[in-house]
Amino acid sequence: MRPLFDKRGQAAVGLIGILVSVAILLLVLRYFIFPVGNTSSVGTNLPEESMKRGEGVVCMQNLRSIRQSIEAWKVSNDGENPPSLDQLSEYKSTPEIFKCAVGGEAYTYDAQTGSVKCPHPGHGNY
Numbered sequence: 001m002r003p004l005f006d007k008r009g010q011a012a013v014g015l016i017g018i019l020v021s022v023a024i025l026l027l028v029l030r031y032f033i034f035p036v037g038n039t040s041s042v043g044t045n046l047p048e049e050s051m052k053r054g055e056g057v058v059c060m061q062n063l064r065s066i067r068q069s070i071e072a073w074k075v076s077n078d079g080e081n082p083p084s085l086d087q088l089s090e091y092k093s094t095p096e097i098f099k100c101a102v103g104g105e106a107y108t109y110d111a112q113t114g115s116v117k118c119p120h121p122g123h124g125n126y
């Protein structure tokens with residue numbers, strides 16, 4: 001059986017190992033010695049943006065929940081749409097569900113079509 005590495009191969013593998021170790025060491029040193037420069041160059045508004053996205057998810061969940069309630073209302077009301085979102089009595093204790101979690105705009109409801117939408121920019125397709 002042929003050995004996996006000859007003497008030269010072993011030397012090359014060893015050299016790569018040393019290079020990788022040095023690279024990791026440099027990265028670690030850079031991270032610990034220049035933590036301030038490092039974080040500011042990455043971008044300061046990253047947490048803010050991911051927070052916005054998280055609130056967008058809440059908006060999406062609100063709308064999904066309201067739509068399910070509208071469907072439930074229709075089932076028990078001969079397929080009629082609720083005349084207003086106030087009819088969805090299960091949200092009496094959580095009125096904030098009828099507002100966008102990002103902008104705080106009240107959701108628009110069309111009793112004709114039974115569709116509920118968020119007027120916040122970018123939330124039109126939620």
Ligand SMILES: [Zn+2]
Pocket residue numbers: 059060100101102103118119120123
């Ligand atoms: Zn929204």
